Amino acid sequence: MLLTQSAIGVSEETKTVQWRIACLGLSDACPLGSGAYRQSRRLRDGIVQPLTRQTFAKFYVFYFIARCINSGFIRQYVYMTIEPKTKFPNGDKPVKSLTNVLIQSERVRDMVEEAAEELSSVNTVLKQELADRGSLPEIENAIQKSETVEIKVQDAAEELSAVNQALENEVNERHLLEHQLAAAEKLEKAARHVSFHDPLTGLPNRVLFNDRLEHGLAQAKRHNWTLAVMFLDLNGFKGINDTYGHDTGDSVLRTISERLKENTRDDDTVCRHGGDEFLYLLMEVRDERDISLIAQNILKEIQVPCDVGGLKLIISASIGISIFPKDGTTADSLIKKADRAMYLAKSTRSFYAFAQ
Secondary structure, eight states, X not given: OOOOGGGOOSOHHHHHHHHHHHHHIIXXXXXXXXXXXXXXXXXXXXXXTXXXXXXXXXXXXXXXXXXXXXXXXXXXXXXXXXXXXXXXXXXXXXXXXXXXXXXXXXXXXXXXXXXXXXXXXXXXXXXXXXXXXXXXXXXXXXXXXXXXXXXXXXXXXXXXXXXXXXXHHHXXXXXXXXXXXXXXXXXXXXXXXXXXXXXXXXXXXXXXXXXXXXXXXXXXXXXXOOEEEEEEEEETHHXXXXXXXXXXXXXXXXXXXXXXXXXXXXXXXXXXXXXXXEEEEEOSOOSHHHHHHHHHHHHHHHTSOEEETTXXXXXXXXXXXXXXXXXXXXXXXXXXXXXXXXXXXXXXXXXXXXXX
16 A cells, blocks of 8 residues: 555654544445445556655545545544544543543644644645646545545534633633632631631630530440539639720630630530630549549639730639539539539639539
């Protein structure tokens, strides 16, 4: 066969495609014994001598492109011309992102445009060769079909450009939706945080504390654990508000809250119950001695002077403690028992007291 890769002055990928298409024309589009195959034999035998080998090779390729299209093989031509090595994803494989698809589609468009330009160049050479050699009906017919292919390829490039534009718009719209979704998720997260946390201190509020206490009670009942609830109240906090103002009082509350968080175990929860009151949930404690050590450590941290606007403010606290299951088996009963124990600690100035 006269067709060789060195005889075609086009890109390597297009050469591979053209070679395959020529073979398609011989094996599939023009089956042995058909009129098209006999016509190709006549063209090959009659034209190879008067035309140069290079010109004939180009003509031979694009003649069979036309034969492929006329014989219903345009789909194979399009797939092979666009990108012969492309592996399209199977249904069971993840689909590429729109951005990657757009990049690939733009690369395909460039290849189609390149094929159209090369096809136009070959047609020009064939027309010039025909003008120099005189009238050859078979070549004229082949050129007409090749020009039809050229028009179809150009139309495909234009349609692919339109598809790329639509795909780019889709990508931009998807990016916009993703940004809007991210913003909505951020707002939802912020709203959820506000719903379950105290706005001044950032600590969990009573709603979140009660939920965690209910969950803790269920775990304690299932695993036979002991847990404790501590009710903490700041002593003399009203005097700080009255003397230095509410802004100073808020600063003291934020400082105390940070200290409470720093001294809370991972499985425990501290919340702002309201005003200058806080609640503690202690999970998996062994006995009253361990609970007493935790209460003493909390009181010690609270009594460290608070530096607020150059003022060194010292504040103390009173803590009431209730224990599951000794003092109650429900969240409400444990909180009430701890509250009463806190007032007992205030009245006896003992700083902390267990429920009676």
